[in-house]
Amino acid sequence: MSSKPFVAQWGILGCGWISSEFVTDICRSPSSRGINDISHALAAAGSRNITKAQEFLDKYCPKGAAAQQDGLVEFKPKAYGSYKGVVDDPNVNIVYIGTMNVCHYDDAKLALESGKHILLEKPATLNAAEWRSLVSIAKEKNLFLMEAVWTRFNPVLLSIQKSIHQDNVIGDIRCLYSDLSIDALGKRGDEDRLLSAELAGGPLLDLGPYPLVWTMMMLYRHPKNDRTPPSKIGSTMMLHHTGVDIATNFALTFPKITAMANCTANLLSPTQKSQHTRIVGTKGEILVQGITSRPQSYIIRRLKDSTKENGEYIEDELIDMSFKEGGLVFEADHVAKCLKDGLIESKDMPWNETELTMTIFDQIRKEGGYEFLPGLERVKLD
Numbered sequence: 001m002s003s004k005p006f007v008a009q010w011g012i013l014g015c016g017w018i019s020s021e022f023v024t025d026i027c028r029s030p031s032s033r034g035i036n037d038i039s040h041a042l043a044a045a046g047s048r049n050i051t052k053a054q055e056f057l058d059k060y061c062p063k064g065a066a067a068q069q070d071g072l073v074e075f076k077p078k079a080y081g082s083y084k085g086v087v088d089d090p091n092v093n094i095v096y097i098g099t100m101n102v103c104h105y106d107d108a109k110l111a112l113e114s115g116k117h118i119l120l121e122k123p124a125t126l127n128a129a130e131w132r133s134l135v136s137i138a139k140e141k142n143l144f145l146m147e148a149v150w151t152r153f154n155p156v157l158l159s160i161q162k163s164i165h166q167d168n169v170i171g172d173i174r175c176l177y178s179d180l181s182i183d184a185l186g187k188r189g190d191e192d193r194l195l196s197a198e199l200a201g202g203p204l205l206d207l208g209p210y211p212l213v214w215t216m217m218m219l220y221r222h223p224k225n226d227r228t229p230p231s232k233i234g235s236t237m238m239l240h241h242t243g244v245d246i247a248t249n250f251a252l253t254f255p256k257i258t259a260m261a262n263c264t265a266n267l268l269s270p271t272q273k274s275q276h277t278r279i280v281g282t283k284g285e286i287l288v289q290g291i292t293s294r295p296q297s298y299i300i301r302r303l304k305d306s307t308k309e310n311g312e313y314i315e316d317e318l319i320d321m322s323f324k325e326g327g328l329v330f331e332a333d334h335v336a337k338c339l340k341d342g343l344i345e346s347k348d349m350p351w352n353e354t355e356l357t358m359t360i361f362d363q364i365r366k367e368g369g370y371e372f373l374p375g376l377e378r379v380k381l382d
């Protein structure tokens, strides 16, 4: 006998682009992806402008999310002209925060203090100190808190991780090269969130989380690395005249497994979609295709003779796992399962990995001379 699924009752803060993608994805029925124990309802959406919130609901979720369409809950999505309205709504039990980088800390604190669980867009906060502060509030209030790094839950990335960590498809991992960049310079104005200092823009915080996801998932989480943080972090940053970075390269060393990650994020050039991430091992390599944040397929290229330098490859094997979902729903499903199980921390996106991410970014910003405008950081680093 099948029991009624657990329903995550979402409230959305900020009716911008990524929130629209998230809401569109949670409208898809979980059973269409083989999931029957959880579902999603949209309880509320909040904007600084009530008309925008209502238009957002009318456009992206007119019939409610999957659980509402399937008749699992009675309530309909409600529009609010403030974020406070959403966090106070009794039908909301988890808040998705899709606001600007500079708002994440305040918005997350608002939701936690109103007793709501949180899924918080990347970069979780502006620095590691802000993140530690949110974690301590979440612990004290016994509330779920997770950074929304959706790529960690992408089935293509998980398949590659299994190929490398369990099936030893490319042998011992040696080097990872990953890029997420956009040719935005000259095409977007300085007020754009990617270039604006007031909004704590720049590719390191906006795009850097994705090359770092590949590094964390393939190298840091490699069973033989045993979650040992990188021993060295090196970087080169070029600053834009607004004060944010315009291009950042960073490298991370993992001596326990003799592996190195080389990550790039810039606003100067578009990422190569046929190979945004290349993972090289002693027996071959994996080339990942699609968007760095949303991989769709990958190529396995095995060496004919792994004892030779610069050896030839056997014919490429293409693994095409294209999916119809936007890709955000995989993390939403994971969050719903955590809530169903009464967890306040995800084992797949744990607090200490967000803290490590923020610490890496703090160090790279320091090395590159990227300082936030005074007052943006709500909790300062020591």
Ligand SMILES: NC(=O)C1=CN([C@@H]2O[C@H](COP(=O)(O)OP(=O)(O)OC[C@H]3O[C@@H](n4cnc5c(N)ncnc54)[C@H](OP(=O)(O)O)[C@@H]3O)[C@@H](O)[C@H]2O)C=CC1
Pocket: 013, 014, 015, 016, 017, 018, 019, 046, 047, 048, 049, 052, 098, 099, 100, 101, 103, 121, 122, 123, 148, 150, 193, 206, 293
């Ligand atoms: N996971 C992913 O793939 C992606 C994640 N992101 C992350 O999501 C966040 C939002 O990005 P995105 O959706 O592209 O941005 P948008 O500009 O489309 O939306 C951001 C929303 O933030 C709200 N907001 C709150 N304060 C301000 C302010 N001072 N100025 C402007 N907007 C404000 C607005 O909502 P309102 O007007 O309704 O109040 C706005 O619509 C960023 O932190 C980004 O890093 C972005 C893109 C992809």
Ligand SMILES: O=C1OC[C@@H](O)[C@H](O)[C@H]1O
Pocket: 206, 207, 293
């Ligand atoms: O998270 C993101 O992924 C896609 C990019 O286009 C966007 O700028 C970034 O915020």
